[in-house]
Amino acid sequence: MDRLDTLRVFVAVAEQAGFAAAARHLRLSAPAVTRAVVALEQRVGARLLHRTTRSVRLTEAGERYLADCKRILQDLEEADAAAGGDYAEPQGWLAVTASSMFGRLHVAPLLLDFLAAYPKVNVRSLFVDRVVNLVDEGLDVAVRIARLPDSSLTAVRVGSVRAVVVASPDYLGRRGIPAVPADLQGHHAIGIAQTGGRAAPWRFGRDATAAEPAVRLVVNSGDVAIGAALAGHGLARALSYQVAADVVAGRLQIVLAEHEPPPTPVHLVYPEGRKAAAKVRAFVDFAAPRLRERLQLAAPEPMPAAAEAEGR
Template sequence: MDRLQAMTVFVAVAEEEGFVRAARRLALSPPVVTRAVAALEDRIGTRLLHRTTRSVRLTEEGRRYLEDCRRILAEVEEAEEAAAGSHREPQGRLSVTAPVLFGRIHIAPILLDFLGRHPRVSVRTLFVDRVVNLMDEGLDVAVRIAHLPDSGMTAVKVGSVRRLVCASPAYLAAHGVPQEPAALADHRIVAVHGVTPSPVWSFRAGDGEIAVRTAPRLEVNTADTAIAAALQGHGLTRVLSYMVAADVAAGRLAVVLADYEPPPVPIHLVHREGRDASARVRAFVDFAARRLRAERALG
């Protein structure tokens, strides 16, 4: 087995966290996969994986080597695609990351339609509520809902979302509708870590900003849990508009303090290849950008 094949095997073992799963993914036998990684470690002269009877974990050297392997294999694939003329025809594996709810609501349907149009493309998703390093995780495209710092990445703006305070009509009928941010002190608050990581909620007032310290009655770590609590009348919560667009449109939730909303948060599709992006990355970014810009739930 040559070095590139061995690198491919090592990446599969690291990503699948096991030799048997990696063998299944690569259509190889487990002994072949085990021998390939062992030979790679012998050639390099260091251990890349910690092995136990139940798990396989990367060593520190293995983590660094994994990043290099992903970069090298991606460059080889791009070179082969360009030489074969497939830089114009989407093919190969596309990896996309997005926040969990945004991925489920918006990105998954787009990916399914994209696969239907491009039969030579396969897709891997990573929907998580954290900022993912594209290089470290071996990913092609990320959805970023934030004001982006300067970086070497290519970013395509596809819309924006609002930060809404909302509650069920039943809760508001029982406890009243807050008319200004200071009135939040008299209400039950459901706080989401990650969406509002601090008890202080900021609002826009004219040309300035006001900050209100809340005292959450319920703190959760996922937005869907907070939305479920709000739907059941447990209080006011603050989430991004796309998360509750359907509930607001159906009247299950009502938006309050709209006159005090802070500026919208931009949504970008981010990728790292720039103008040299592969056909599959360029095709997906163009396809997804058109679809997302047409979404009524996105500002």
């Protein structure tokens, strides 16, 4: 087994969390996998894995070495792809991630159009509500709704979204329209659970000052919170793209717009440091203008003051 094959074995053991599972994944014998890892540890002069009869886990040195191995193997795959022409024509599998609701509403339709435009590209999507490490999870492009930290990722801005407070016209007719964040104490609020189960605070103003609304319902899904607001159960906090259709249709109304925090940017991000494959460049070029257009359409304005007054 050559050195690169040994690195692949080590990565498989770490990712599969065991020698037997790695052996099945690689279609090798368990003793061959064990010998490869032992030889690797002897060569680097450090223990990379803690082994017990029930589990295998990385040592601190193993965690660092795993990240380096993944980078080396990915560089090799990309070099092979470049030599084979994958950088000249969009082809192969493209993996794209986004948050659950944004992915469903805006990314999924783009992916279908992209498949039609690029018949040699296949797409794998991952729509989850967590920050995904692109390299660790084998992903090519992410849509990030956040202020980006300094990183090795290339970012293409495609717009921004607002954090809005919405309620149904029926609810506002019964309870009145809050004029300032302090008025939230006199309203029923629908909260989104954060770590520990408590409702996340609502932030207002340019300095994003936290406010604690009078929460009567806590849910762990933006879809559920919006559904409760549509049913007239209270005020909900959402991102503008999530409620755009309901606001335009008059099913929800934006309140406290003058107290909103600054908009949150939206970017397409992908790893830099290596020449991007044609499929990645093609998708970014395809998706960026379409997402910009979608985000502009998904930024509903609040009702004018006169219209709000009629609902009091």
